[in-house]
Amino acid sequence: MTDSTKIRPGHLRGIVMRAPGITATRDFYLDNWGLALAHEEDGAVWLRGTGAEPFIYGLVEGPVFGIEYVHFAMPDRAAMEALHAQALAEGALVLGAPGPFHDYAGGWGFEILDPDDRRLRFRCEARELPVAEDWAKPRKVSHVVLNTPDMEALEDWYCRVLGFRVSDYSADQMVFLRCASDHHSIALVRGAYPSVNHVAFELPSLDEFMRSIGRMKQRGIVPTWGPGRHGPGNNPFAYFCSPTGFVIEFTSELQQIDEATHEAQVWPRDVPEAMDQWMTAGPPTSAQRAIMQGRPDPGWPELRNRGAQ
Ligand SMILES: [Fe+2]
Structure with missing residues (x-):
């Protein structure tokens, strides 16, 4: 690919x-x-x-x-x-x-x-802001994960049209795609309909990742899944539900890909310690899977007639 x-x-x-x-x-x-x-x-x-x-x-x-x-x-x-x-x-x-x-x-x-x-x-040529270092505050959006009814077709499209590369697969349910050194900027999940699975925000260090979970906890908000450390991408994760019902994630230390040596692999889902390296998170509950499937997103079909120029 x-x-x-x-x-x-x-x-x-x-x-x-x-x-x-x-x-x-x-x-x-x-x-x-x-x-x-x-x-x-x-x-x-x-x-x-x-x-x-x-x-x-x-x-x-x-x-x-x-x-x-x-x-x-x-x-x-x-x-x-x-x-x-x-x-x-x-x-x-x-x-x-x-x-x-x-x-x-x-x-x-x-x-x-x-x-x-x-x-x-x-x-x-976008507006640029002065860097504003601040302890335990998200630095950037790490990745966006999308649910789609035809994962293979969307994987092919992102690679063919936009030059994304496959970093890894999670069984036959998920594909991780990179456009830069981050293991994934976009990931696709097999779903019943198109929707947002989650959006992840990157903290610069593991301490800041934990402190961010602490800030939420002090306000009475605990993760709906995690903390744990994923297998694919090797990144710590803690998922929360936003007030709108979107799943958002704190993450850090996402694997950086060496283009010269990296080979995509298919990660099995039946080896718990491969998916949950610290064995702290356990598998997602059915409620977590439901909010990650999300609500159907129709996208922008009304813009189609502006296309192809
Ligand atoms: Fe994520």
Whole structure:
């Protein structure tokens, strides 16, 4: 599946969620989750981490529980043009030619729809914020995990259209995809319908990961799954349920991939210590699996008629 000639996104900038009433949950992310307010406007809240990204998580009022867009960086306009050409050549539903964005984060780029009608935005020349180091606060969005009814087709699409590479599989239920050195920026889970499985936020160290769980606990909020350490990706995890009912994760120490030596493997699910290295978390409960399946996200089918340019 790996094709080293493919253009791929520079990194995952973050994600914008949409849901009814979601902007009213901003204080949960500011006071408990450890994000900071970057910008606010009518019907939208932009939250930053401690890094230079203009925002890593957006809250936008909308009629459904799902994704406004998944947000990727490209290093420059030349790479952006090359990715746009590659997406067109591979038959993706491209929503217009690269051009300026007139939103808070600014810059230049384009959008596409994936086969489940999820909107993906690619942006270069974005606003940059001064790095704001702060103990035990999320630095960035580590990864976004998506449920899909046709995992193989979506895996093929992300690799073919966007140059993602397969890092590992979890049995025949999940595939981990990278666009940079992080073991996964996107992962796909076999599900009954398209939806958000979870969004993970990276803490810079294991101590800050634990302290973040502690901050939540002091506010009376405990993980719905974890803490534990995953097998694939080797990352500590602690999952929580957001006030909107989305699953969010604290993580750290995600495996960094050496392109010269890494070989994808299929991790078995019937070896508990392979999936839960510390043996602290146990398997997810049926309630946890239900909130990770989430609510159906119709995506943006109404944008299809803007496609292929
Ligand atoms: Fe995760």
